[in-house]
Amino acid sequence: MRRRAAARRVANTNRALRFHDELKDSSSDLRRLGYALVAAAVLFIIGSWYVAHRLTAPRHRSIGEPPADFSFNLESATLTTEDGLTLRGWLAPAGDTDRAIVLLHGYTGDRRTMLPRAKFFRRLGYTVLFYDARACGESGGECISFGYHESADLCAALTFLRERGYRRLACLGVSQGGATILLAAEKLGDVRCVICESVYDELEHAIARRSRLYLGVPGWPACCLMVPIAERRTGIGIHDVKPVQQIGKLGCPVFLISGDQDNRVYVEDTNALFAAANEPKELWFVAGAGHHDLFRSTGYEEKVTRYLEKFMK
Secondary structure, three states, X not given: OHHHHHHHHHHHHHHHHHHHHHHHXXXXXXXXXXXXXXXXXXXXXXXXXXXXXXXXXXXXXOOOXXXXXXXXXXXXXXXXXXXXXXXXXXXXXXXXXXXXXXXXXXXXXXXXXXXXXXXXXHHOOOEEEEEOOOOEEOOOOOOOOOOOOOHHHHHHHHHHHHOOOOOEEEEEEEOHHHHHHHHOXXXXXXXXXXXXXXXXXXXXXXXXXXXXXXXXXXXXXXXXXXXXXHHHHHOOOHHHOOHHHHHHHXXXXXXXXXXXXXXXXXXXXXXXXXXXXXOOEEEEEEOOOOOOOHHHOOOHHHHHHHHHHHHOO
């Protein structure tokens, strides 16, 4: 009996020791999990802050002299926006004509990306004005706003041309440049027609598409903190930047062009813009094309020339 009681005491002691060890192990695991969660939260906050600032940060760079192989005369142009920014650009005058087109580059780009189109339109006999959007290239500004505040840049460009006697005006914008045109819809006045390439319908969708493309996750969980930081930096809300709500306010025809393989602007985004636009309107999905370089697509020059001639006679 005594031996059995002693054995039970030893067994109980061993069980108590094992339980104590298990508690210690569990406590250590919980601490490690807590540390990991804290580290992940800190990294998420830092990453969100970095991405928000990177997305909206200025992309100033030296542009230099106009390229020698442009084939046409290029003059330096200085624009002043209603909010006091100075923009730098180039003007390719076409001589005795009152027809002019403004070209707007895409997100973080500068006027040089529009040189091939500028040469094309100048060859057609249009005066061409193209400039660095705010916070890009050699233009002033410290924050990119995805087309929202850039709408004031477009208004300054149109004023620049009107003051020089140009009366038949058109605009062409690529990506953010196209969004800028639509967000300025109510301010375009006597513009005859616009062409918008690879334009997002809502900024929220644009962010979600890129989140899936670059991070492989839906937009909301990846951007739930980044978006408020970017909103505070730009002074605008993400729900304020909706070209699809502005396109119906255009007082002129619109031609939407997009690639049917674009992984940044989906086909349904372009269809939503087209559905919201007023007549007359045209839509062209470039077969096999992505987000960039629609200008090099077969049929581009023919379709755009025909469209412009219809409304710029």
